[in-house]
Amino acid sequence: MSSKERWLETTWPRVRAWLPAPPAVVVELGCGSRGGFVPALEADGYDALGVDPQAPDGASYRRIQFERSELPDDADAIVASLSLHHVADPAAVLDRIAGALRPGGSLVVVEWDWERFDEASARWCFERLDHEEEGWLHRTRDRWLASGLPWGTYLPGMAAEHGLHSARTLIDRLDERFERRRLERGAYFFAELAQTSEADELEAIAAGQINALRIDYGAIKP
Ligand SMILES: C[S@@+](CC[C@H](N)C(=O)[O-])C[C@H]1O[C@@H](n2cnc3c(N)ncnc32)[C@H](O)[C@@H]1O
Numbered sequence: 001m002s003s004k005e006r007w008l009e010t011t012w013p014r015v016r017a018w019l020p021a022p023p024a025v026v027v028e029l030g031c032g033s034r035g036g037f038v039p040a041l042e043a044d045g046y047d048a049l050g051v052d053p054q055a056p057d058g059a060s061y062r063r064i065q066f067e068r069s070e071l072p073d074d075a076d077a078i079v080a081s082l083s084l085h086h087v088a089d090p091a092a093v094l095d096r097i098a099g100a101l102r103p104g105g106s107l108v109v110v111e112w113d114w115e116r117f118d119e120a121s122a123r124w125c126f127e128r129l130d131h132e133e134e135g136w137l138h139r140t141r142d143r144w145l146a147s148g149l150p151w152g153t154y155l156p157g158m159a160a161e162h163g164l165h166s167a168r169t170l171i172d173r174l175d176e177r178f179e180r181r182r183l184e185r186g187a188y189f190f191a192e193l194a195q196t197s198e199a200d201e202l203e204a205i206a207a208g209q210i211n212a213l214r215i216d217y218g219a220i221k222p
Pocket of ligand 1 (some may be wrong): 052
């Protein structure tokens with residue numbers, strides 16, 4: 001199983017738990033090139049639409065930026081997994097989400113708190129990298145080592161280079177528009193670490209060896 005498949009398979013039950021029961025219209029913002037949760041949503045009886053410039057072909061997808069796409073104005077739920085930190089203008093995208101949701105509709109956001117990706121957490125991950133599948137953690141390690149910079153200098157530079165929004169900014173902007181129902185932290189790296197389970201990562205978090213970088217945010221549109 002690839003790291004992406006591991007991530008989606010582990011994340012899906014938690015996303016699903018915050019959705020209204022099917023039938024319901026669910027839009028996924030930034031579903032990615034594999035379609036994200038759209039196949040699982042459809043298998044469970046949802047009317048699903050995945051919006052992403054890299055979305056796959058098919059009637060259930062729109063290959064365009066969310067803020068430029070034609071959307072319903074009465075969706076029952078919107079899901080955004082690891083996509084909001086990438087958008088150009090979070091406030092504009094969140095306004096668009098608010099416009100696409102019906103009153104009382106659910107917003108489910110999965111994010112990562114990259115500002116808390118400290119050197120201890122980075123070293124813990126780099127020691128556990130799988131050598132058969134090269135993913136973003138490999139690239140991060142290699143570029144950091146090549147930079148010769150201290151981790152505390154390298155990380156904000158990497159975030160600025162990729163235009164990443166912080167979790168703090170996103171949560172503030174979300175809370176301005178939606179009624180928050182949950183904000184939980186959890187394991188984020190395990191999917192990239194083939195020999196490391198989610199339970200292993202949670203144990204390291206509980207032992208204070210690494211930070212909990214995953215954020216599960218749930219809210220409703222007032
Ligand atoms: C890290 S990937 C996450 C993919 C998938 N949701 C997951 O959890 O594995 C981020 C995705 O967000 C998409 N994305 C970035 N900006 C976007 C925008 N404005 N509208 C829609 N998708 C966007 C990217 O194209 C990319 O596929």
